Amino acid sequence: MKSDNINPLVSVIITSYNSEKYIEEAVMSVAAQSYTNLEIIIVDDGSADETRRIALNLQSRFTAIQFYQIEHSGLPSVVRNFGINKSTGEYIAFLDADDKWTSKKIKKQVEHLSNNSDDVLCYAMNITFGAVNVFSPNYELLPLPWKAAKNLTELLTKGNPIPLSTVLVRSDMLKKAGGFDEDPELKIEDYDLWIRLGEYGNYGFINRVFTYYRIHESQFSSDWETKKNRLEYLAKKRNLNLPPYKFYRNKNIAIRLARNFIHFLNYTWVKFLSLFDAIDYSSGEIKTSEKKRKILVVSVADSWGGGEEFLLRLFENLTGYQFIIASPPGESFNTFNRSDVDVVQVNSLKKLFRSQNKWTLASKLNAMRRIAFSTVALIRIIINNKPSFILANGNFAALYFLPTSLLTFKKLLAIQHLIYQEQSVEEKILRLLNRFVYKFVCVSYSVEDNIRGVLKDRIKNNIVTIRHAIKLPAINRVEKRQDDVVKIGIVGSIIRVKAIETVITALHKILEINKNVQLRIYGTVRTSEPDSLVYENELKALIDKMGVSENICFCGFEKSKEKIYSDIDIVVNYSKIAESFSFTVLEAMAFGKIVLAADVGGPKEIITDGYDGFLITPSNDAEFFIKLK
Structure with a gap:
């Protein structure tokens, strides 16, 4: 029996507490859902960090978001019930602020519940990430399909295989069951709720990964005795006949490793299936234009940076082409999706990272797996859209596209943003790509010189430079502030x-x-680089040591360029390495700001020293102080 409402409203309740590092990633995974009839309710449990500021910023960007902050309770059940009371949707989904979803989650689950009226909820599998890996004995990677519970009897005998952040539940049934129990002694309130909901219907299960569940080191400390006590408390409270706790318990590490390997094999199989049911690949609606040649662009960045800004400006100026972008979910995907280009989401397109700066066997196997999944998805895009050629935004994107290019006989162009260090892995990748790439597209002459130096006698007639001569958007010069403070940005x-x-x-x-000087840092740590957070903490320690905290502000991420540049007088781009290209320098100059930059790479092609900015010798702190003073 199908639901009468073909496009029901879904309420997504995101709960947070001191989640400044992760909340934006969680919200973006909801905003990127292919199902769009959503209300997003963020309920914060009285955070003491920057969670509130980040959430309010997100609320200003997305009209579907409602943000509430309550007095700290320390009870997830209280926070979730607050969100339930604010919700108006026919269905309700829950997401913790440090987890995230795949793009098809809500769409697939709404379809399931619409066609299965006996199910009170629908859930799926999750995969852990963060402080866990395939061979960790501390945590199971996935609930295996044969452990899935589809009715109350199975739920009571198999334990709790229903991950909260994968659930989509009928709102009327949830409220009829009374929501989450706010008993502070009941630490497994989700299991308790599923049991009570089981009195009204069945549990729908989809054998796919819909949720990424973040594991923190602190979560490994939960001992078996604690878990046993929680189950016994629930059994006594609800007068339940649960099986002996030994049913869930297994301390033998060898057995747990073997079981986790089975989880891994199951995950690999599910990911393979997902290539054919569009969980990892969602094409959306591709606009057609017979008059324009199509260019397929692949980008592997989930965050927004200079490389992605470069692409956007390129699209705006090459009006004779129709661009189709393949991008992973995240800020880049959302920004591209709001522009006048066609965007295809491919979840497996992620930057390839080494383990502690080394290419281990595990990281190499992970890279090969991602490339294999991406190749299938990208071939499908090419078959559907028939582009004239492929443009890869950087060498890691080119690596993803290389098998596709060879299999489909499409010419591959690779945009070059970086200046490579000698004997680096990136330099070796460049040499490999040189054998296959039709053209290297350099963003500055400094990049071109560097590539020619790396390739040397292997150089082919395959390098073209378009420099920074692309138009920035129309910018209004900001008015001078009415204060005497000099602000460095x-x-x-x-x-x-x-x-x-x-x-x-x-x-x-x-x-x-001069006491009337401030430093304002507009940016955040890179979550993909552990050293970034370490570096931020080192900077804060240095600030405290020097006693200049009142004159320095970590302003966080700010999307509005007008807001940034109206707030500062001098922009510093003092990189220790050669910048291949610098949109920051271009933007600051467009706003009429004084710019101080290192005399290497791209900035020296933009700035005329002493005329429209100042160039400083890299790592010359004395010269930098003199120029800044």
Whole structure:
């Protein structure tokens, strides 16, 4: 029996507590859903960090978001019930602020519940990420399909195989069951709720991965005795006849490793199936244009940076082509999706990262797996859209596309943003790609010179440079602020090569001369780079040591360029490495700001020293202080 409402409203309740690192990623995974009739309710349990500010910023960007902050309770059940009371949807889904969804989750589950009226809820599998790996004895990667419970009897005998963040539940049934029990002694309130809901119907199960469940190191400390006590408390409270706890318990690490390997094999099989049912690949509606040649662009960045900004400007200026972008979910996908280009989401398109800066066997196998999954999805895109050629945004994107290019006989062009260090892995990848790439598209002459130096006698007639001569959007010059404070700005990710500590040290000296100087850092840590957070903590320790905390602000991510550049007078781009290209420099100059940049790479092609900015010798702290003063 099908639901009468073909497009029911779904309420998504996101609960948070001190979730500044992850909440945006969680919200973006909801905003990227292929099912669009959503209301997103963020309920914060009185966080003491920047969660509120980030959530309010997200609320200003997405009209579907409602944000509430309650007094700290420490009880997830209280926070979720608050969200349930605010919800108006026919269905309700839950997401913890440190987890995230695949793009087809809600769509597939709404379809299931619409066609299965006896099911009170629908759930799926999740895969853990974070402080866990395939061979960890501490946590199971996936609930195996044969452990899925489809009715109350199975739920009571198999334990709790229903991950909360994978659930979509009927709102009327949830409220009829009374929501989550707010008993502070009941630590497994989700299992308790599923049991009570089982009195009204069955549990629908979809054998696919819909949720990424983040594991933290602290979660490994839960001992078996604690879990046993929780189950016994629930059994006594509800007068349930649960099986002996030993049914769930297995301390033998060898057995757990073997079981996790089975989980891994099951996950691999599910991922393979997902290539054919569009869980990892969602094409959306591709607009057609017979008059324009099509270019398929692949980008592997989930965050927004200079490379993605470069692509967007390229699309705006090459109006004679129709661009189709293959992108992973995240900020880049959402930004591209709001522009006038066609966007295809491919979840397996992720940057390839080494383990502790080394290519281990596990990281190599993971890279091969991702490339294999992506190849199938990309071939499907090519078959459906028939592009003239392929444009890869960087060498890792080119690696993803290389098998597809060879199999489909499509010419591959690779945009070059980086200046490569000698003997680096990136340099070796460049040499490999040189054998197959039709053209390397360099964003500056510095990049071109670097590539020619790397390839040397292997160079072919396959390099073209388009430099930075692409139009920026129309910009209104900002009015001068009505205060006497000189504000220095750093714009971009908080990473070690930005040499922010040099700017802080120089500011400390300047404050001895002039107290009306501030440093404003517009950017956040890169979650994909562990050293980024370490570096941020080192900077904060340095600030405290120098006693300049009142003059320095970590402003976080700010999307509005007008807001950033109306707030600062001087922009510093003092990188320790050669910048291949710098949109920050171009934007700052377009706003009429004074720019200080390292005299290497792309910035020296943009700035005329002493005329429209100042160039400083890299790693020359004394010269930097003099120029800034």
